Amino acid sequence: MIETDVLVIGGGPAGSSAAKHAALGGAKVILLDKRSEIGAPKRCAEGVSKKGLAKLGIEPSPRWITKEIDGVRLTSPDGTDVWLTEEEIELPEAGYILERKVFDKHMAMDAARAGAEIRIKTLATGMDKIEDGFIVSTESMGKTEEIKAKIVIAADGPEGHVARWAGLKGSAKAKEMESGVQYEMVNVEFDREAVIEFYFGSCAPGGYVWIFPKGDDIANVGLAILQHKATKPAIEYLDDFIAKCPATKNAQAVELNVGGDPVGGMPKKMYDDNILVCGDAAGQVNPLTGGGIISGMTGGMYAGQVAAEAIKEGDHSKKFLKKYDKITRDDLSHEIDKYKKVQEYMLTLSDEELDNIAHAFQDVNFEKISTTELVKALVKVSPKALLKLGKFI
Numbered sequence: 573m574i575e576t577d578v579l580v581i582g583g584g585p586a587g588s589s590a591a592k593h594a595a596l597g598g599a600k601v602i603l604l605d606k607r608s609e610i611g612a613p614k615r616c617a618e619g620v621s622k623k624g625l626a627k628l629g630i631e632p633s634p635r636w637i638t639k640e641i642d643g644v645r646l647t648s649p650d651g652t653d654v655w656l657t658e659e660e661i662e663l664p665e666a667g668y669i670l671e672r673k674v675f676d677k678h679m680a681m682d683a684a685r686a687g688a689e690i691r692i693k694t695l696a697t698g699m700d701k702i703e704d705g706f707i708v709s710t711e712s713m714g715k716t717e718e719i720k721a722k723i724v725i726a727a728d729g730p731e732g733h734v735a736r737w738a739g740l741k742g743s744a745k746a747k748e749m750e751s752g753v754q755y756e757m758v759n760v761e762f763d764r765e766a767v768i769e770f771y772f773g774s775c776a777p778g779g780y781v782w783i784f785p786k787g788d789d790i791a792n793v794g795l796a797i798l799q800h801k802a803t804k805p806a807i808e809y810l811d812d813f814i815a816k817c818p819a820t821k822n823a824q825a826v827e828l829n830v831g832g833d834p835v836g837g838m839p840k841k842m843y844d845d846n847i848l849v850c851g852d853a854a855g856q857v858n859p860l861t862g863g864g865i866i867s868g869m870t871g872g873m874y875a876g877q878v879a880a881e882a883i884k885e886g887d888h889s890k891k892f893l894k895k896y897d898k899i900t901r902d903d904l905s906h907e908i909d910k911y912k913k914v915q916e917y918m919l920t921l922s923d924e925e926l927d928n929i930a931h932a933f934q935d936v937n938f939e940k941i942s943t944t945e946l947v948k949a950l951v952k953v954s955p956k957a958l959l960k961l962g963k964f965i
């Protein structure tokens with residue numbers, strides 16, 4: 573039987589971050605992923621903030637950045653646009669559109685460089701608790717193997733099973749799992765080519781439509797919806813939008829991506845004896861935007877660091893591992909809770925109310941562009957927003 577200190581299940585951004593930091597902390601680490609190519613197929617619009625990468629100490633690389641973004645377009649149901657671009661305002665924070673299949677692989681390479689052993693095309697099929705650890709069953713190219721680990725880090729994404737195998741709750745209730753669907757498209761006609769576009773209202777019940785440019789005439793065009801707010805499948809909303817939107821009506825898809833996005837926030841417990849849970853598997857996602865790359869990698873980083881400390885101390889108990897839960901909540905909870913409230917408020921808005929907000933936004937003088945600043949502006953123009961969100965801003 574193979575033995576390791578730390579076994580990370582899932583080689584997405586959260587798992588690679590966990591594996592890298594556990595290895596940097598001196599632990600013997602195995603990172604496994606069921607896919608034959610880490611990062612592919614992507615299930616993501618690939619937007620990431622510069623500030624988020626900097627916080628994680630990740631140097632931006634032209635290998636995995638497809639486009640630098642310098643603005644945002646928000647469009648309400650009646651077609652009213654709010655443009656927030658460098659031409660109009662000073663941008664303290666802007667973002668990148670990644671090539672996730674390259675980015676994810678590079679994050680795994682960083683974990684390997686830090687000393688983690690990577691096993692691709694290796695599916696974790698089950699897990700048994702032993703006195704001080706877990707025995708994880710794996711299957712790779714028809715071969716089964718068992719791995720004994722002192723600490724398991726569950727980073728197996730939104731539909732992950734590993735936390736449940738250990739008796740913990742999964743990332744989100746069905747009601748709080750957004751259904752995402754997206755095409756990567758060519759022949760997209762942009763009004764402004766370095767701007768990310770968001771469309772709100774009944775075009776995507778419970779979520780929004782996005783167009784994220786990837787250079788030239790290429791973009792990720794997708795949407796996320798809450799199924800209980802919708803009257804048809806996500807793909808039908810997307811096809812309807814694409815047929816009507818001037819930017820996409822002549823575009824063609826070269827890739828289809830589908831995936832769940834857990835927007836219900838973090839579960840009550842992300843640790844137990846010999847186990848930590850991070851990334852989408854632990855609901856480490858912004859409930860308003862659905863973004864989970866940076867927050868998942870942040871959770872992964874803390875999980876890796878605490879796991880390495882636990883190995884050094886020889887204490888893999890929940891009492892020790894609780895530290896991960898505390899550090900992660902101290903860092904992520906405030907934002908997640910705040911944006912959960914904003915998301916809940918957005919869910920109450922009719923198309924007409926969204927139009928009224930967009931009309932009022934046209935007269936707002938934005939000094940900075942960030943989600944927080946947008947929410948501050950929302951509170952100023954909408955009495956309902958002030959009532960529901962005032963104390964969170």
Ligand SMILES: Cc1cc2nc3c(=O)[nH]c(=O)nc-3n(C[C@H](O)[C@H](O)[C@H](O)COP(=O)(O)OP(=O)(O)OC[C@H]3O[C@@H](n4cnc5c(N)ncnc54)[C@H](O)[C@@H]3O)c2cc1C
Nearest residue numbers: 582584585586606617618619696729752831851852864865
């Ligand atoms: C349509 C859509 C658009 C999105 N757009 C954005 C965006 O623009 N920006 C942003 O920040 N976030 C976005 N997100 C969210 C983002 O993709 C996730 O938050 C992020 O990928 C989470 O990383 P993770 O490592 O936790 O999970 P994942 O990236 O899902 O990785 C989990 C890994 O675990 C592996 N795995 C699962 N089970 C097993 C098993 N039993 N054995 C072995 N391996 C296993 C999987 O193969 C996978 O590689 C989007 C999500 C969706 C669905």
